[in-house]
Amino acid sequence: MNLTDVVLEEGKVIHRQEDIAITSFDFPFGSFPITKKHPLTLTIENKGKKVLGIQGSITLNVMIPCARCLDDVPTKLVLDFEKEVDMKQTEEERLEALDESDFLNGYNLDVDKLVYGEALTNWPSRVLCKEDCKGLCKVCGQNLNRGTCDCDSTDLDPRMAKIRDIFSNFKEV
Ligand SMILES: [Zn+2]
Ligand SMILES: [Zn+2]
Structure with a gap:
């Protein structure tokens, strides 16, 4: 998703629905298939001085093994998030500030990486069947x-x- 328009115009707000391409979350601690996904709803606002407010929301169904018996448990994952990115920062500075996988590449927003990072941060710690x-x-x-x-x-x-x-x-x- 290209952000050039919104980066260049102060006060501009865009609303988008984006489909994510990933079919599973492959984390260091396991791989979890996505069985159902709704599009990612995004609102991006240029707050001035090249600072973007990003608001996103997505609902997914994922298979997570039961913490006790290891049977797959269909689990609904609702991710709601809000963040700010300063487009004046270099990629390195941004990585440090966000402390997560970088979903921005120049003026391009990678929705898959964004959702991956949010899922990782908000992953349910314990799922039981x-x-x-x-x-x-x-x-x-x-x-x-x-x-x-x-x-x-x-x-x-x-x-x-x-x-x-x-x-x-x-x-x-
Ligand atoms: Zn036994
Ligand atoms: Zn169980």
Whole structure:
């Protein structure tokens, strides 16, 4: 998406709908297929002195494995964001300021990179197929939502799993 018009005219506001081309989010911690996507809605405003306000919103469906049993969970991802970019800065300065993948190349905005960066920043930290997912047997790997196994199951009470989750959430903070 070319931004030349809006960069050159102070006060100019443009509204656009852009389709994204990516079909999955390939992050360092995993790859997540996008199963449904709506266009990215963008409002870009020239706030003067070559500073652009970028407002965007997109709704996507992605497949994320359940944190306990690893089954794919269709997950709705709603990204709403607002940012400012100073087009006077060099690409290097901008990268530092935004602290994320650079979605600007000269006066071109790469909507795929923009959405990728937003998804990475707002990625759900923990997705469960259901609140009381029993997870996998730690001994044999059996999915305990679908059946039981003969392993020692003293530690597999779903309430215990919940407590473990609380602890691991604390650790992440
Ligand atoms: Zn699960
Ligand atoms: Zn087992």
